[in-house]
Amino acid sequence: MLDAIDWPPTWPRVLDARFGAPQPGGYRAAPEDFRVEECLGFAPEGQGEHLWLWLEKRALTTAQVARRLARACEVAPRAVGYAGMKDRLAVTRQWFSVHLPGREAPDDLDARLADDALTPLEITRHPRKLKRGVHAANRFRLRITGEAAADPELEARWAWLCDHGVPNLFGPQRFGPEGRNLQRAAALLARGWRKRDDRDGMLLSAARSFLFNELLAARIAEGCWAAPLPGEAVILDGSASQFVAESVDASLRERAERLDLHPSGVLWGQGASLAGGEAGAHEARLAERYPALCAGLERAGVRTARRPLRVRLGAARLERGEQEAWLAFTLPRGAFATAVLRELMDHPTLSFQTPPAGPERGGADASTTAVQ
Numbered sequence: 001m002l003d004a005i006d007w008p009p010t011w012p013r014v015l016d017a018r019f020g021a022p023q024p025g026g027y028r029a030a031p032e033d034f035r036v037e038e039c040l041g042f043a044p045e046g047q048g049e050h051l052w053l054w055l056e057k058r059a060l061t062t063a064q065v066a067r068r069l070a071r072a073c074e075v076a077p078r079a080v081g082y083a084g085m086k087d088r089l090a091v092t093r094q095w096f097s098v099h100l101p102g103r104e105a106p107d108d109l110d111a112r113l114a115d116d117a118l119t120p121l122e123i124t125r126h127p128r129k130l131k132r133g134v135h136a137a138n139r140f141r142l143r144i145t146g147e148a149a150a151d152p153e154l155e156a157r158w159a160w161l162c163d164h165g166v167p168n169l170f171g172p173q174r175f176g177p178e179g180r181n182l183q184r185a186a187a188l189l190a191r192g193w194r195k196r197d198d199r200d201g202m203l204l205s206a207a208r209s210f211l212f213n214e215l216l217a218a219r220i221a222e223g224c225w226a227a228p229l230p231g232e233a234v235i236l237d238g239s240a241s242q243f244v245a246e247s248v249d250a251s252l253r254e255r256a257e258r259l260d261l262h263p264s265g266v267l268w269g270q271g272a273s274l275a276g277g278e279a280g281a282h283e284a285r286l287a288e289r290y291p292a293l294c295a296g297l298e299r300a301g302v303r304t305a306r307r308p309l310r311v312r313l314g315a316a317r318l319e320r321g322e323q324e325a326w327l328a329f330t331l332p333r334g335a336f337a338t339a340v341l342r343e344l345m346d347h348p349t350l351s352f353q354t355p356p357a358g359p360e361r362g363g364a365d366a367s368t369t370a371v372q
Helices: 063-074 107-115 153-163 177-191 202-219 252-257 277-291 292-298 338-343
Strands: 034-038 050-056 080-083 091-098 120-124 138-144 232-236 242-245 262-269 303-310 316-322 324-332
Touching: 034 242, 050 063, 063 080, 091 153, 107 177, 138 242, 138 277, 153 242, 153 316, 153 338, 177 292, 202 262, 202 277, 232 262, 232 277, 232 303, 262 277, 277 292, 324 338
Parallel strands: 034 091
Antiparallel strands: 034 138, 050 091, 050 120, 080 091, 138 324, 232 242, 262 303, 316 324
16 A cells, blocks of 8 residues: 655745745756765875776766766776766766776777766776765855845845754655656555666665655754754764764753754664654654555665754855855765755745756756665
8 A cells, every 4th residue: 555645745944934935046047057066085096996087077967977988998887986976957076987907098088088068187096996975075056046046135044054054855856757756666665676676776765765854844843853852863963973862961952053963864774763762753653654665665675774854064155146146065975955955945846846847957866866
């Protein structure tokens, strides 16, 4: 039996109660309006079996670039590695690796790769393949237009997010147009998930992301999304370190207020959740509301994990123009820039509605295939 899933969802924004609903606006009218740079967190060693390439791509998916690299280097697709899927309708910079043991790169590799959509910026070597999820963060520079860019409250909204953090919602691109990835996931989990039906884990990821967003939305509605509850599994800012807070004292609340640590939510799967007490009760209510999704994920064998309910905006900056505004900020891997934008502007794609035709229809292919 399938759970009842309403689409589009009505997940709340945190700024509406303080500033009112944001003004309508536009973003991603052209790829140059949405720039993303991968922050690896370490440097290649300059020697080893794997060729590492720092590439700028325009209006290409990460998977398309990986296939180009495989053809250019005359290797199998599995020899190519990358840390994360980056936005398609954007200008993005990220690292790729190609396994070339005992081989030099083709002399004309730059010529084989370079065109208007792809530019090699650096080529080096490293002993190991670039694995998914090893990067530390992504740096964004985004252009917004329309009434949202001219809104006199924009600076105040932006300053609040910088001071208090952003709800760590999975973005609309995770669920597909009209939520179709989620509907497919629900049907597959109801009959029993099989790898051959979901080879890249996209549907498992859509189901887990939906449950997480539902949990976060409930805590936003109750005003406890940024403050630890008794029994909370808290995650230290900028790391994977976590611990359970059986009780919440003034010291823990103060650390949460300065964004040193964050409450967390479950990414549903097999295995017990760390959360107990009031925090665990929220997760129990989630299972009561969506028993088929939760049970299907457990049967699929995906392991329970945790995700911060909130993220900090790193190196945040807002620049005003005559009819535009530019936002620059860094987010940890796995966080969505669209979660930031939906607090600052109203746009159909940010309300999980059917995307419009044209350039803004595309979302990130970032993280859509990864089971978090």
